[in-house]
Amino acid sequence: MENKKLQRRFSLGRQSSMAPERDDAGAGEDELSEALDPSVRLMYLANEGDLDGIKELLDGGSDVNFRDIDGRTALHVAACQGRTDVVDLLLRRGAQVDPRDRWGSTPLADALYYKNHDVVKLLEKHGAQPPMAPMHVQNAREVPEYEIDPSELDFTNSVCITKGTFRIALWRGIQVAVKTFGEEVFNDDEKVRAFHDELTLLQKIRHPNVVQFLGAVTQSTPMMIVVEYLPLGDLRAYLKQKRALKPITAVKFALDIARGMNYLHEHKPEAIIHRDLEPSNILRDDSGHLKVADFGVSKLLKVAKTVKEDKPVTSQDTSWRYVAPEVYRNEEYDTKVDVFSFALILQEMIEGCLPFHAKPESEVPKAYVENERPPFRASQKLYAYGLKQLIEECWDDKPYRRPTFRQIIGRLEDISYHLDQKSQWKVLTPKCIPNLKALFKGHRTIPSSRSSRFTTG
16 A cells, blocks of 8 residues: 555655656646545645645644655645745654755756745745755866855845946956846756856956956856956946947947957857947946956857857847847857957947937837948047948848958957047147247247247347
């Protein structure tokens, strides 16, 4: 009889957070009949939230820690369903706080997955341990060099920054930006892989125009990535405040971006494609220079010269206003997708408005695919010295025609030189002419460059 009981499976309600196939739908008549079998009635009552029925069963000698064929207990079921009162009762009646089912899930892991926060607090109060971080290593010698003890991170008075992705924290006497990965990572292999890929990239990067990686929390939960904090915020916020920038400022900023991107594209032995280059992912440092940030969807170019997404990119992955048409079409792409995005950012700094600002964001990539580009509405004087031509080359429909960032830097340096010269003449000429007239007033002649003496009257 006991063996028969052990073969029973509780199939009602929410299932294990780590089960390969989860089904939240209700059970059929056969399953309901099975659920009413005395061996699993406790789990059924936990699912229904029947406190009186649970007390009656436990008083009658039922095992509070009974496990079905999947290793599930009544506490697992109550945690999934968010039955805080049932969880409290079961724990007071001797339920084990951290039993693991056949997939390794605990009641706390299930409560985290289904976002039953009150149950989480109650289980933690009774000593439940959070699920082991997906990147946890058993041997202490395998702990990464960049590992940060989470107790060193002080989130007192923490606020969200950069689209809410990062939060400010205090670490070893300095402010840092912390990207936190919650319970949604535990049961999603794709998100674990994305976390690992982002760490792999950040460890390789060292450049003054790229945000500096400081460390990470990988051996406990929640997992985190820690980078330098730039208090002046991102380029998006700056453009909202300033609107259109003067060409000399826009070119200065463009050079910062291009230098950071050139470093990524020429990184050895693997080029790095950012693939989400847009103003919110470009930060300003204390000196007013820009740094490229946020490598959550970046790609490494190893042996292959191009990459292709496993599935179409969505608007949740990146901003549609800056995505290259080949990415939207889910085609193979290379580093030139970042050049396309760069062109739109440069034009936005001159125009003072979003690319295709009148269009809904979902319609913008379709326009790019049809070879439409944001119009040049600002005065042509603001696009002097080849600036407009550079933008048009960077957003060319054919990726191979777009220049590299090394070439872009050379072009921008030339444009910057001409703008500097023009700026100096504007500053000098109006002020100097009246001063020269006053200086030479009363003289018969204005001395030539060859004369060493003044001729006085």
